[in-house]
């Protein structure tokens with residue numbers, strides 16, 4: 485398809501706007517791996533874009549999909565959830581439950597019309613400072629390409645049974661109570 489002069493100018497303007505756009509990305513980082521990976525990136529002086537707002541969580545399995553929806557609803561242009569590599573979870577299986585929940589969430593977000601790439605998941609260990617900076621660069625680039633989020637979720641009612649499906653995993657596994665016990669144990673050791 486050929487575009488006229490005006491069409492080209494509009495495209496150029498849109499591309500320029502996307503390049504200038506600095507997305508806000510909420511990053512939920514597992515305390516035991518990815519958060520330590522972020523620290524290591526700082527110590528190793530691996531640079532990454534300053535677009536992320538970090539929220540430290542005890543485990544990726546503790547990230548309720550509703551947190552992700554809320555972040556997007558409240559103006560985030562992208563969300564990253566990062567935890568320990570499969571098999572390395574401090575709570576043994578938290579990241580497996582996270583993986584399952586996010587697979588369901590991904591389908592829901594597609595159904596809601598959210599572009600692929602706004603919400604991303606990745607595994608980064610405490611020893612991977614360089615990888616952490618690489619992940620942040622990639623996530624920031626892909627959200628930049630998408631442009632500002634249109635907050636479309638705000639106008640949609642998510643059916644109760646879908647919300648229940650997303651949040652039921654924690655109750656089934658008792659992950660929350662296992663984390664509480666570990667935290668209490670850790671407090672006792674101090």
Ligand code: FES
Pocket residue numbers: 514515516517542543544545567568572573574575576578579
């Ligand atoms: Fe890191 Fe579970 S403790 S993902």
